[in-house]
Amino acid sequence: MKSLPRLGYGLGLRPVYYDEILSTRPPVDWFEIISENYMIPGGRPLAMLERFRADYPIVMHGVSMSLASTDPLDLDYLKALKTLADSIEPAWVSDHLAWTGVHGRNLHDLLPIPYTREALNHVVERISRVQDILKRRLVVENASTYVTFTQSEMPEWEFVARMAERADCLLLLDVNNVFVSGFNHGFDIDAFIEAVPADRVAQFHMAGHTDNETHLIDTHDQPIREEVWTLYERARRRFGDVSVMIERDDNFPPFSELLGELQRMRDIDAAIAADASRSAA
Amino acid sequence: MKLAELQSLFQAAVLTGDAEDGALLDVVAPPREADRPTMMGVYVNAYRLRLAEFLDEDFPALRVLLGDDDFEALVEAYIDENPSRLRNARWYATRLPEFMRESENWSANALAIGLALFERALTDAYDAADAPALSIETLAEFSPQDWPRLGFTFHPSLRLIEVAAGVLDAYAAATADEQDEERADEEDEGALEDRPSDASESETIAIWRADLDPAYRQLDPDEYLALFEAMAGQSFGDICQLVAFQNEGQSATERLARFLVTWFSEGLVIGVAEAK
Numbered sequence: 001m002k003s004l005p006r007l008g009y010g011l012g013l014r015p016v017y018y019d020e021i022l023s024t025r026p027p028v029d030w031f032e033i034i035s036e037n038y039m040i041p042g043g044r045p046l047a048m049l050e051r052f053r054a055d056y057p058i059v060m061h062g063v064s065m066s067l068a069s070t071d072p073l074d075l076d077y078l079k080a081l082k083t084l085a086d087s088i089e090p091a092w093v094s095d096h097l098a099w100t101g102v103h104g105r106n107l108h109d110l111l112p113i114p115y116t117r118e119a120l121n122h123v124v125e126r127i128s129r130v131q132d133i134l135k136r137r138l139v140v141e142n143a144s145t146y147v148t149f150t151q152s153e154m155p156e157w158e159f160v161a162r163m164a165e166r167a168d169c170l171l172l173l174d175v176n177n178v179f180v181s182g183f184n185h186g187f188d189i190d191a192f193i194e195a196v197p198a199d200r201v202a203q204f205h206m207a208g209h210t211d212n213e214t215h216l217i218d219t220h221d222q223p224i225r226e227e228v229w230t231l232y233e234r235a236r237r238r239f240g241d242v243s244v245m246i247e248r249d250d251n252f253p254p255f256s257e258l259l260g261e262l263q264r265m266r267d268i269d270a271a272i273a274a275d276a277s278r279s280a281a
Numbered sequence: 282m283k284l285a286e287l288q289s290l291f292q293a294a295v296l297t298g299d300a301e302d303g304a305l306l307d308v309v310a311p312p313r314e315a316d317r318p319t320m321m322g323v324y325v326n327a328y329r330l331r332l333a334e335f336l337d338e339d340f341p342a343l344r345v346l347l348g349d350d351d352f353e354a355l356v357e358a359y360i361d362e363n364p365s366r367l368r369n370a371r372w373y374a375t376r377l378p379e380f381m382r383e384s385e386n387w388s389a390n391a392l393a394i395g396l397a398l399f400e401r402a403l404t405d406a407y408d409a410a411d412a413p414a415l416s417i418e419t420l421a422e423f424s425p426q427d428w429p430r431l432g433f434t435f436h437p438s439l440r441l442i443e444v445a446a447g448v449l450d451a452y453a454a455a456t457a458d459e460q461d462e463e464r465a466d467e468e469d470e471g472a473l474e475d476r477p478s479d480a481s482e483s484e485t486i487a488i489w490r491a492d493l494d495p496a497y498r499q500l501d502p503d504e505y506l507a508l509f510e511a512m513a514g515q516s517f518g519d520i521c522q523l524v525a526f527q528n529e530g531q532s533a534t535e536r537l538a539r540f541l542v543t544w545f546s547e548g549l550v551i552g553v554a555e556a557k
Binding site: 036037040041042043044045046047068069074076077099102103105107108109111113114116118119122146147148149150151152183184185186214215217 | 308335
């Protein structure tokens, strides 16, 4: 399988940090954008994106593809997405294993699916069509979920693994989402990490969540929690040096705080590499 | 239950705000610790919060003008009656001024509707299509006898609005409440300097993007009419005939020429061509 480039350690490109990134040139290897924020006619967002693109690899991460919806694929959306991709030449394009609405409505949220053979066939067929339209392999992310359905016929990780193989797509493993969904539904997060096919994982997401005691919500407005760091280390040992980035979408801290989290990743990865060297010796 | 049926049921529960819909909860598996309505409530609450955020982002001054309670009532009413059909959330809030005009609760508040129109124009100017502006020297390419036949094309961000008098003052007051008071004060002063002094029941405003930031200027009625006609494709000569300028003892041609110089200097003109 043709693999995607290893981009290293990235951050979400958010307007609140534009000036600081341009003026300080921080040690960030790449940036991920929310595709829809740049699917606009013109102005400052696209001008800034062009400037960042000149200096950094960019990945396009969408929230509106609605891969699992039973509505028809939105061809106008895909055309606009392809236009943006053709223009900025991202390292890859990703979206979620989720749906956002039916009957022409959009709830602007990543909604859960039952893990059934019917849903699997449906999603596989749509990913294949999207890949044909975009003329590139799609990278699909596991979403955080708050409900599961009684008719599910397989665990989420089996669904994800079979989807990736059958659609011949790649995976964005959101480590925080595995933790959040595992906590909410009581599944074995290590089993998830072990079941996902290693050769399909192109990227990790890391993020913070909100702890409501009985359940967790994937809010992207907190520092990464300790339990997620632990899971990150497990994921890193299994999947190797795939590209990783931190999603921070609200309650924005000083940029240095995010750089600190990136450094912690580098430190964890260096320790894993040192372990591997010792074992080899 | 088929996937399509499940998605219809799920969406209906979110849209109606019913996290305890029995038919849906029957197919939701028991969560680890929380109860099922609590977990469905995550989706129900997120839906309304997210849509409210889109409106908040686009209409910050309207919130200040109305006050939190009235603004939030407006947002709730808008969300109830405007489920999104848009793929990109950027345009979810865009119909708010029309919604206010059509709504019994808001249609009489001309100042609020005007401020909503103004803030929408600022948002639209921010990410309107790009186009390089022409310099005034472009006009040198045409001989004076050709001027009456010249037509102009304007920057895609340019919007003209006619709103209730007081909208710009309300905007200035609202933005002065923001943290960056010093900067807002400077902008207010600039805007006030440009404002015509005659009292009237409405004000006319041009909104556009200068470089990468939205800009605006109140227009006197003559300039508003001239720019309106020019944007509609009328030639320089036709506008002179259509618009009977009354002020300052200048000829229509002189006044229109002055306006044109201003429009060029503000980067509003992107095309000049002789009408056939």
